[in-house]
Amino acid sequence: MINPCGFNDKFIRKPKPQFPHRLNLFLLSFYILLITFFALSFLNGCGTKKEASAPVEALNLKYATGFKIEKLPGGYQKITDGESRTLLLVPQGKKPPAEYKDLPAIYTPVKRVAVFSTTDAALLKALGELDSIVGVTSKKEEWYIDKVKEGLERGTITYLGSSMAPDYEKIKALKPEVVFIYTGAMGGSEIVKKLDELGIPYAVNNSWLEKEPLGRLEWIKFMAAFYNKGQEAESYFEDAVKKVESLKGKVGSGQRPKVVWGSIFKGKVYVPAGGSYVARMIDLAGGDYVFKDLEADKGGSVTISLEEFYARSKEADIFIYASSPNYGISSLEKLVQQGPVLADIKPVKENKVWAFQPWYYQSLDKTAEQIEDLAAILHPASFAGYQIKHFLLLPPK
Numbered sequence: 001m002i003n004p005c006g007f008n009d010k011f012i013r014k015p016k017p018q019f020p021h022r023l024n025l026f027l028l029s030f031y032i033l034l035i036t037f038f039a040l041s042f043l044n045g046c047g048t049k050k051e052a053s054a055p056v057e058a059l060n061l062k063y064a065t066g067f068k069i070e071k072l073p074g075g076y077q078k079i080t081d082g083e084s085r086t087l088l089l090v091p092q093g094k095k096p097p098a099e100y101k102d103l104p105a106i107y108t109p110v111k112r113v114a115v116f117s118t119t120d121a122a123l124l125k126a127l128g129e130l131d132s133i134v135g136v137t138s139k140k141e142e143w144y145i146d147k148v149k150e151g152l153e154r155g156t157i158t159y160l161g162s163s164m165a166p167d168y169e170k171i172k173a174l175k176p177e178v179v180f181i182y183t184g185a186m187g188g189s190e191i192v193k194k195l196d197e198l199g200i201p202y203a204v205n206n207s208w209l210e211k212e213p214l215g216r217l218e219w220i221k222f223m224a225a226f227y228n229k230g231q232e233a234e235s236y237f238e239d240a241v242k243k244v245e246s247l248k249g250k251v252g253s254g255q256r257p258k259v260v261w262g263s264i265f266k267g268k269v270y271v272p273a274g275g276s277y278v279a280r281m282i283d284l285a286g287g288d289y290v291f292k293d294l295e296a297d298k299g300g301s302v303t304i305s306l307e308e309f310y311a312r313s314k315e316a317d318i319f320i321y322a323s324s325p326n327y328g329i330s331s332l333e334k335l336v337q338q339g340p341v342l343a344d345i346k347p348v349k350e351n352k353v354w355a356f357q358p359w360y361y362q363s364l365d366k367t368a369e370q371i372e373d374l375a376a377i378l379h380p381a382s383f384a385g386y387q388i389k390h391f392l393l394l395p396p397k
Helices: 021-052 118-127 146-154 168-174 188-198 213-217 220-225 230-245 277-284 306-313 332-338 340-344 364-378
Strands: 068-071 077-080 086-091 105-108 113-115 133-136 178-181 202-204 258-265 268-272 301-305 318-321 353-356 391-393
Touching: 068 220, 077 220, 113 118, 118 133, 118 220, 118 230, 118 364, 133 146, 133 168, 168 188, 178 188, 188 202, 213 230, 213 277, 213 364, 220 230, 230 364, 258 277, 258 306, 268 277, 268 306, 277 364, 301 306, 306 340, 318 364, 332 340, 364 391
Parallel strands: 086 105, 113 133, 113 178, 178 202, 258 318, 318 353
Antiparallel strands: 068 077, 077 086, 258 268, 268 301, 353 391
């Protein structure tokens, strides 16, 4: 072929293609970086989706029914309290996830709390967190938890007034990270309303409504969540369960002593309902609760007349008077003064009436020990040498 210039094409030396090497290297590097960026973005997106869609782990509760704890990815916890309110517990230094931004958030572990119930303080004692208490609703002379009493004396803990009519200005001034309250009692709904109004964070611990004594103790897991001490609470609770289960071998399956339990107020007797945690305590301790048929499906107490109490208690083996001597009934003589008809019931005649030690209601953390005490009262032969700690035998005078 002859080209337009008259030369044979095959004899013409064709120039080799010239590549701009620097530009090519730059483009190659750019493409590598771009691919790497998209790959990392994809992997990161997958990780976020994986964390967001990770299954929620619900805490297993053996006995308690009044609260829930759900563990979320990233150390967050979603809590349902005793009023069925949902709270988000956020690890310090983190922010609430967008999907939970509308929930009340409490940052954990908390360092400043107020407690409306002595039972809450008992659970904090078991967790080693009494130092976090800055406010209480019981006076100094009413406390049997030494560290709380000392805090009130030193001024590191403030008395906030009655749990039914607290001083809200004092609460606000303390700036607690959470106030532990209870509801279902007189004034409870008003307290909730006022705390909401003032923007004071709170959580409802209604352990007192549980029908199982170990269910009440299991609220230690609820309290522990605010301190990031779930493992410690689980271990403490399991030890208590084992202790109670070990009593079965001691109380046996033979004859069960008949037990009456109650307190007198204005001529009426208040006895635990058949479905209450007290009735269950008696059962676990190897006793036969005389009033187990009264509202057997409910907790709380039932009011009956002195005459009915006498009629059903006259052949009982043990009478647990549900109060401590510092509230008036310090002897059998004073008990009979409250209800003369009681002089003829078997437990009074045989000097087998027991009452609470003053610290009884501040010992929720010692639930297993209280059940063991009760078992020792009902089956003394099986507990030789055992020292009863939470009950006392009423003297004749």
